[in-house]
Amino acid sequence: MYQFILAFHSLLRWLVLTSLLVSIITAYRGWFQYKTYSKRDNLIRMITVIIAHTQLVIGLWLYFISPIVNYFLHNFKDAVHNRQIRFFGIEHITMMITAIILITIGSAKAKKQTTDNQKFKTIAIWFTIGLLVILSSIPWSFSPLISRPLFRPF
Template sequence: MYIGLLHLHNFGRWLVLVAAVVAIVIAVLGLVRGAPWGRGAKLSGLAYLIMMDTQLLIGLVLYGLSPLVRAAMGDMSLAMADTQLRFFLVEHFLLMVVAVALVHVGYALSKRATTAKAAYTRASVFYTLGLIAVLAGIPWWRPLFPGA
């Protein structure tokens, strides 16, 4: 089960990245063009949000099942001294939780905006910050398509 979830989580990162880029491009173009806040902007933001939430849920299950995390919890001082253990135990986890929170805030604030400009601005800023946190938290040294 662990390996299957790990592969699903790895594949999910690509869905998150695609959803993020689409949502950000739509938000920025809407802002630049002065377009009305419409269905495309709402749905792209919602897709990004759903992908992030799904990844977080899978990640939390992996966190509980991970032999790497279990080993690290056994000796926290040793784990903090090891770059890879620290990354998965603390850095990846925190960056992704922050990323999910940023996307949620951006989605909620854009829904509550009273003008299209405000909605697009909020979505652009928070979705981009969320993507930056995701990019910072991805373990880039791991295979991009494991098992391929």
């Protein structure tokens, strides 16, 4: 089961990144071109938040069944000095929860805005910051610090 959830989590990241990019591009276009905030724009925002929250739930599930995290939690004094174990034991989860909080706050603030331009601006800023946090915390295959495959088989 661990391998399946890990592969699913890895695959779902691409959906998270894609939905965030679509939301951000739509938001910046709407903000700078003074477009009307439509039902489609709202749907894009909601779908992005739902996908991000789904990824978080799967990530938390993975966190609690991961052998790497288990080792980290039971051997903290030694594990905290190992870059790869520390990354998955504390850094990755902390940054990803932070990113989802930022995206959630941005979504909630956008709903409360009274003008279309403010809705787009709010989404653009908060989702961009969330995306940057996510991009900095994914274990990319090309990272010199912590490396994982871009796609995991099921």
